[in-house]
Amino acid sequence: MSTTSDYYLAQAAKCATDAAASTLVQVRDRSLRAEQAWLSMADRLIRTEEARAEKEKKAAAAGE
Numbered sequence: 001m002s003t004t005s006d007y008y009l010a011q012a013a014k015c016a017t018d019a020a021a022s023t024l025v026q027v028r029d030r031s032l033r034a035e036q037a038w039l040s041m042a043d044r045l046i047r048t049e050e051a052r053a054e055k056e057k058k059a060a061a062a063g064e
Helices: 005-021 025-063
Strands: none
Touching: 005 025
């Protein structure tokens, strides 16, 4: 199964919603930490996809 950055961003949004709805400090903090982790994974995946696309673009240009 291939995970997309949209999935990571959706999970981050869910964690942010959970944090906002929580009345317990520990639960809110856990949700906020999880949100940051999801955002970090999304950012890493987006940068990887961009780098891969740039590499493929350069390879295609070199092959022409």
